[in-house]
Amino acid sequence: MQTKIMIIDDDLKLIKMLKKYLSEYSFIIDAFDDPEEALEKFDERSPALVILDIMMPKINGFEVCKRIRKFSDIPVIMLSARGEVEDRIVGLEIGADDYLPKPFEPRELVARIQAVIKRREPMPAGERKPPQYSFGRLIVEPSKYTATLDGVRLDLTTSEFGILHLLVRNPFVTLDRDKILNELKGIDCDAFNRTVDVTVSRLRNKLKDDPKEPLFIKTVWGTGYMFIGERGND
Structure with missing residues (x-):
């Protein structure tokens, strides 16, 4: 089953690159350069993970993450061109699962996506389930x-x-x-x-x-x- 990822970033060049690169790993990509539109269509698109830029003109990524956390606990990976420690701290405080400073290697982003998703997957049939x-x-x-x-x-x-x-x-x-x-x-x-x-x-x-x-x-x-x-x- 393919994993649907929502990208919210106002950098159209980055969106184009990520759509091309991530599709090679069989991810289904929904990309939005308008965070308001992304939030409006969130339930309809039902992503399994969100890649979210911090620095956007209409609504910054912190606010978008806060709004997502009001109705969903799906994984959120935040991106920031500043790469400052304080951004990472704030991101974690509001419920982000991971943080990646720009510029980054696309393969590293894939590795982080896979790590987060793997931890969400149910145990395969036949394997001993962890105790309650x-x-x-x-x-x-x-x-x-x-x-x-x-x-x-x-x-x-x-x-x-x-x-x-x-x-x-x-x-x-x-x-x-x-x-x-x-x-x-x-x-x-x-x-x-x-x-x-x-x-x-x-x-x-x-x-x-x-x-x-x-x-x-x-x-x-x-x-x-x-x-x-x-x-x-x-």
Whole structure:
């Protein structure tokens, strides 16, 4: 089954190049140079992933990403000609899954797309499914790529679910930021640990977990994080 990708970028030359290049990898491309039009047609086109430029004249990519996150948790890869660390931080804060500075090698973009999509794919038939993790109010089901709190499904980005899955697999074990960064394969971290802190902060908000009195994720100062949820019956 071919993967449909939506590109939102006002650079028509880049759009033309990406459409040609990505189609060679059997991706179906919907490209828009007008972010408003892309948002209007989002449900109709039903993309599996969005490639989103930050610097656009009508609405910048940050605002577009915020609007997408109000109704969808599909992966978003952000592009920026500035390549500044602060742009990456803001992108992660609002729910982007990855970030790639311009100019970039098209093959690197393909690798990042494939990495994000692979983590969303269900387990192949016949393979042993990962266990379900139950912590009372919180249930994490890796085989379905879902987590529910009080019976309500959480809208988690790829990076948020990746960290949550890593934490619940290692309860009451302190995981340092390097270990967690390694879990965020494909995200261009440049060794700045704030990437982890930003993603964990977003995850905590969705879990309604107070960092001062945590039920799920405890901060281990100077090191990283520990999952402290009490395990129920799987």
